[in-house]
Amino acid sequence: MDLHVEKHITGLDFNPNGEIVAAIDNYGTCRISDVNTDEYVFDVSMSDRGKEYFRIQCVFRCYSSMTNLFFDINLLLVALLEFLVFLSLL
């Protein structure tokens, strides 16, 4: 299943003078508008900025026996060890 949420605003703020409003959407587009005229001023995509070092994934599993559970805990410990080694290399 894929869940596609239509583009929507996730953050909103004014500048100190209250003349400019910035809004950012869930795709990382930050858009600047003039509060007085409601006119578009500028936008910038933030989604291609920064660098991904690692990704966390949640995996939900059903265990048929305790053996499988302990096997997965072992795998998890190995992954954690690899992650710590990765951090030490940064």
Next chain:
Amino acid sequence: MLILDSYLINISTANGWTHVKEIANTGLLVSVHHCWDTANLEVFDVSDKGQGKKIYSFEKVSGGRIMIKIYFPSLSFLLVTGYGDVAYNPRRNILGAIPNGVKISHHLYNVAASKTGNIVKLIRKSRWHFQQSIGGGI
């Protein structure tokens, strides 16, 4: 509350997201509640110690769309307003809140003090502009 049931899927988003903001020097609190398909705004006067009084309430807003794509064979669309946000500018006494899908960037309110108390008024629904990103630096 919104519950989607389709084949083996059950997504429940009954709780939604609530934002609370203090409006400085007015004794007002703004509460904005977003669920997937609706959002509403309420302003409370909490200047009297020990009690709060609702002074403004904004209509429920129906949102944009959410698409549930199931591998076979169904597609579903539902309305969403998103997570939402609220911002206040004390210099101009303006409040921005309740974005709505891709149609409305935010609702703009004015908070004014009068002899009878604080008055909250909707100024306009600001559009979400569709210009292409120019990708410049900030």
